[in-house]
Amino acid sequence: MAEPAGEGTLIVVPTYNEADNVEAVIARIVAAVPAAHVLVVDDASPDGTGQIADRLATANARIAVLHRPEKRGLGAAYLAGFAHAIDGGYSVVVEIDADGSHDPAELPAMLAQIASGADLVIGSRWVDGGRVIDWPAHRRAISRVGNGYARAALRSRVSDLTAGFRAYRTSALQSLDLATVSSQGYCFQVELAWRIEAKGCTVVEHPITFVERTQGRSKMHLGIVLEALFRVTSWSVLMRLGRQP
Ligand SMILES: Nc1nc2c(ncn2[C@@H]2O[C@H](COP(=O)(O)OP(=O)(O)O[C@H]3O[C@H](CO)[C@@H](O)[C@H](O)[C@@H]3O)[C@@H](O)[C@H]2O)c(=O)[nH]1
Known part of the structure; x- marks a missing residue:
């Protein structure tokens, strides 16, 4: 008999000020993959998200909650979640935003691709069949231009390197030296996808519809864009000097 969807899977949900979203998102996750475990990683959200979780x-x-003492960025929150997954012996780790932008109903299909041999499945907005709904023009432009630049600079085949909806085979994460992952913001997503791809792991893009949040605010700011620009350019130069991550 087939395993129930989500068996052996840890779904990591990073939160910062998501009090209006977290309960509904977790209910949707539990409905989509009832056998999975969920870890909320909250950075002491002042709006009480951690207490709701x-x-x-x-x-x-x-469902479990990891409380961190202060806001330390998306990358650090995910690394804490990955450490929990590795310690707990989970075979698959999922990343998903807490704001309702990612539809957990896609998870069974994404996990099936891991079961079929993929090491990383990216819920992608920028492949055929992928869509973005209700994003302002400037966000769409930043994502398109940023992904285009990162893809070319890093010689990647991935169209949505910044996507935040993913399933990883835990062993693929363990093949990286996670202690050397240094990105703080959304650049973390680029770094992980690129480094896993560079290891020769199988990376698959699964088209998704990304829907802009209706509650709460994005934590996107100029520093996040500048960090990505600086790091991607540096990695590109190092790569051309023959220094792979
Ligand atoms: N714990 C923690 N969580 C955080 C932090 N910063 C953001 N988050 C959480 O990380 C998720 C994504 O943050 P948002 O600020 O809502 O992202 P977005 O603007 O909608 O960004 C989307 O586009 C990015 C660029 O393409 C993507 O990288 C991102 O995953 C998402 O798809 C949300 O659940 C948010 O609460 C932090 O410092 N700490």
Whole structure:
């Protein structure tokens, strides 16, 4: 008999000020992949997100919360979640935003691709069949231009390197030296996808519809864009000097 969807999977949900979103998103995740475990990584959100997550965890043993003392960026939150997955012996780790932009109903199909041999499945906006709904023109432009630049600079085959909806085979994460992953913001997504691809792992893009959040605010700011520009350019130069990550 086939395993229920999500068995052996840890779904990491980073949160910062997502009080209006976190409960609904977790309910959708649990409905889509009831056998998976969920880890909320909250950076002491001032709006009480962490306390809402604690209440959800009390009601469902498959939900846990990691409280961090302060806001330290998306990359650090995910690294903490990955460490938890590795320590806990999970075979698959999922990344998903807490703001409702990513539809958890895509997860069974993404996990099936891992079961079929993929090491990383990226929920992609910028492949055939992918879409973005309700994003302002400047966000669309930043994502298109940023992804185009990163793809060319890093000689990647991935169209949506910044995508934040993914499933990783845990062994693919372990093949990287995670202690050397240094990106803080959305550049973290670029770094992980590029380094896993460079290892020769199988990376697959699964088309998704990304829907702009209706509650709360994006944490995107100029520093996140500049960090990505600086790091991607540096990696590109190092690569051309023959120094792979
Ligand atoms: N714990 C923690 N969580 C954070 C932090 N910063 C952001 N988050 C959480 O990370 C998720 C994504 O952050 P948003 O700020 O909502 O991202 P976005 O603007 O919608 O960005 C989208 O586009 C990016 C660029 O393409 C993507 O990288 C990102 O995943 C997402 O798809 C949300 O769940 C948010 O609460 C942080 O410092 N700490």
